[in-house]
Amino acid sequence: MKISVIGLGYLGAVHAASMAKLGHDVVGVDVDPARVDALAAGKAPFFEPGLDDLLTEVAATGRLTVSTDPAAVDGAQVHFVCVGTPQRADSNAADLTYVDAAIEGLAPHLHPGEVVVGKSTVPVGTAARLAGVVGDAEPGAVLAWNPEFLREGFAVQDTLSPDRIVYGVPDGEPGEQAAAVLDAVYAVPLAEGVPRIVTDYPTAELVKVAANSFLATKISFINAMAELCEVAGGDVTRLADAIGHDARIGRRFLNAGLGFGGGCLPKDIRAFKARADELGAGEAVSFLGEVDAINTRRRTRMVELATEVLGGWVEGAEVTVLGAAFKPDSDDVRDSPALDVAARLAELGAVVTVHDPQAIDNARAKQPSLHYERDLEAALAGADAVLVLTEWKQYKDLDPERVGALVAQRTVLDGRNALSRTDWTDAGWEYRALGRR
Numbered sequence: 001m002k003i004s005v006i007g008l009g010y011l012g013a014v015h016a017a018s019m020a021k022l023g024h025d026v027v028g029v030d031v032d033p034a035r036v037d038a039l040a041a042g043k044a045p046f047f048e049p050g051l052d053d054l055l056t057e058v059a060a061t062g063r064l065t066v067s068t069d070p071a072a073v074d075g076a077q078v079h080f081v082c083v084g085t086p087q088r089a090d091s092n093a094a095d096l097t098y099v100d101a102a103i104e105g106l107a108p109h110l111h112p113g114e115v116v117v118g119k120s121t122v123p124v125g126t127a128a129r130l131a132g133v134v135g136d137a138e139p140g141a142v143l144a145w146n147p148e149f150l151r152e153g154f155a156v157q158d159t160l161s162p163d164r165i166v167y168g169v170p171d172g173e174p175g176e177q178a179a180a181v182l183d184a185v186y187a188v189p190l191a192e193g194v195p196r197i198v199t200d201y202p203t204a205e206l207v208k209v210a211a212n213s214f215l216a217t218k219i220s221f222i223n224a225m226a227e228l229c230e231v232a233g234g235d236v237t238r239l240a241d242a243i244g245h246d247a248r249i250g251r252r253f254l255n256a257g258l259g260f261g262g263g264c265l266p267k268d269i270r271a272f273k274a275r276a277d278e279l280g281a282g283e284a285v286s287f288l289g290e291v292d293a294i295n296t297r298r299r300t301r302m303v304e305l306a307t308e309v310l311g312g313w314v315e316g317a318e319v320t321v322l323g324a325a326f327k328p329d330s331d332d333v334r335d336s337p338a339l340d341v342a343a344r345l346a347e348l349g350a351v352v353t354v355h356d357p358q359a360i361d362n363a364r365a366k367q368p369s370l371h372y373e374r375d376l377e378a379a380l381a382g383a384d385a386v387l388v389l390t391e392w393k394q395y396k397d398l399d400p401e402r403v404g405a406l407v408a409q410r411t412v413l414d415g416r417n418a419l420s421r422t423d424w425t426d427a428g429w430e431y432r433a434l435g436r437r
């Protein structure tokens with residue numbers, strides 16, 4: 001099948017390459033020439049494990065082409081809209097500029113029988129509105145909403161082996177037709193045995209924000225328990241293990257620490273609440289404001305903890321921050337808790353050196369005033385305190401003895417509860433973590 005993918009960011013680039021791997025002829029379109037050039041050369045425009053290999057594999061087949069020209073979508077039977085929906089600059093609502101522009105750009109190129117598939121995360125009600133735009137442009141074309149649940153760092157795996165597939169389609173014949181086309185796109189081997197939920201537009205749109213809100217709530221729940229552990233002298237990691245054994249709760253996404261960041265969870269819960277307010281149902285999700293507040297408080301607590309271990313005065317202290325990405329196996333620094341804490345400490349006068357295996361360039365672009373060091377040992381040299389703020393494997397594997405020989409003071413703050421407390425304390429370190437004595 002001939003497929004177009006509009007928007008080649010984290011979602012679209014992986015989707016385009018994955019669809020080519022499934023055997024489709026894919027044309028990817030993006031307004032950013034740098035992104036298109038990278039993909040044309042078979043290179044991922046960002047760090048995502050497995051994506052370079054996948055691009056090399058599909059390049060050999062010639063089934064993936066990329067372009068900055070919106071007309072390149074002409075002739076595709078299915079058009080996936082994968083553009084971003086960031087938070088608006090003036091409010092918590094989602095900015096739909098890119099989605100609207102993508103649909104407008106696509107409209108003149110639509111033909112009868114084609115299916116436009118929205119994958120971007122949008123406020124509920126958007127699909128119905130866009131279905132009108134698509135229908136006005138080409139009455140024979142259909143819009144479907146097919147949310148994407150991929151996680152950065154696992155994007156290729158999540159796209160090629162999803163745990164469920166959701167289609168939001170209109171009622172009747174056009175909806176059945178759109179679902180059948182999507183089934184053909186995702187045909188074996190991707191969709192075999194995968195639960196498939198065919199529903200209406202609003203449900204499909206809500207599935208995505210509900211899932212992300214649930215995950216954010218789960219993280220903030222355990223971080224709220226961490227606050228309690230801090231004042232009561234408990235240990236949130238043991239608490240999470242214990243409650244996680246209840247299969248109804250589950251241990252996954254119960255890792256207390258600096259909390260969530262990235263391009264999805266923070267902006268999605270805010271946009272969901274803003275949309276619910278617009279619909280007059282703000283009260284139903286007012287708890288999401290609390291989820292957000294708990295999350296932000298963890299960053300403040302980390303700054304306080306750093307101040308405390310440095311004797312109440314951070315000015316002039318040498319602080320090494322390990323991690324800038326919002327999570328490991330990613331170079332994404334959007335709303336990164338690690339980078340936020342690093343910047344706050346620098347504002348307080350600390351001499352902050354940031355290390356990250358992948359995210360330094362992105363971090364520098366966002367926080368140019370911080371000092372960055374690509375060599376891990378050089379970053380650790382002379383530190384008065386070491387803060388582990390993103391749990392990259394190479395930080396978890398650090399040898400506390402070896403690191404101890406590099407630093408000025410053996411003080412480590414484990415912002416992700418990722419290190420072995422015993423190993424570090426045995427090596428003579430003062431070990432402090434969020435939610436633990």
Ligand code: UDX
Nearest residue numbers: 148149150151152253254255259260261262264326327
């Ligand atoms: C998320 C959703 O998981 C994914 O399904 C959706 O499609 C997009 O948003 P992503 O933003 O890539 O994916 O990252 P995720 O792995 O969910 O982590 C989000 C944040 O939560 C990270 O900052 C991570 O460090 C934090 N987190 C995660 C915790 O603090 N504790 C946990 O237990 C899990």
